[in-house]
Amino acid sequence: MSLDNVVEDIRDEARARAEEIREQGERRAEEIVETAEKDAEELREAREEDVERQIAQEREQALSSAKLESKQERLEARRDVLEDVRSRVESELVDLPAEKREELTSALLEDATSEFDEDESVSVYGRADDADLLESLCAEYDGFEYAGEYDCLGGVVVEGEDSRVRVNNTFDSVLEGVWEDNLKDVSERLFDQ
Known part of the structure; x- marks a missing residue:
């Protein structure tokens, strides 16, 4: 075997090894990208759930507050009507x-x-x-x-x-x-x- 052949074999081996390393690097890069995308998706979903939960909680609080305010206004209106009735009874007693x-x-x-x-x-x-x-x-x-x-x-x-x-x-x-x-x-x- 001649020296040229040996050099060529070493070059072929080096090329093959470089190709193998490059392919491994690309696979590893794809794995890292997939993991990052998966993590990003999970984070996005978790944040969406948090936001939806917060929106639902705020909606519930607003609804509760509105119901309470409505109930208080109804009670005040009833109290006013009862006071008016009593006042009218008192007027009739005077007259x-x-x-x-x-x-x-x-x-x-x-x-x-x-x-x-x-x-x-x-x-x-x-x-x-x-x-x-x-x-x-x-x-x-x-x-x-x-x-x-x-x-x-x-x-x-x-x-x-x-x-x-x-x-x-x-x-x-x-x-x-x-x-x-x-x-x-x-x-x-x-x-x-």
Whole structure:
């Protein structure tokens, strides 16, 4: 074998080895690119999931907030309606016809008398506009005297001088009790719950 042949064989071997190294490098480069693309895809998907989760969470928070605000506005509107109804009831109590006012005031005074001894001195207070009515009603009871005005819609506040008992039988106090006892029913009727 001649030296030229040996050199050529070495060159062929070197070329083959270079080709093999190049191919291995290309395969390795393709593997690195594939891994990088796969990692990038996984990262993109994870970020998309995070963004979608955040969007869903923010949407849920906004919806919850809107529902709460809506509920508060409904409750405020209902409270306003109930206050209006109560105000109208109070106005009607103030404007009761004289006969009805006398009937109710008399019943409230009669109810209060059971709290006092027969010979006890009793002071009766009431609405300023009812002074004449209260004086005439007090005249029906021994020891009862109209003592002055009391800020109320009507009815009586009765105080015993000896027993220190005080009975509040005003329209206001009766209305308060009836209102509290029937608020749920009134609300259901007004708002069809």
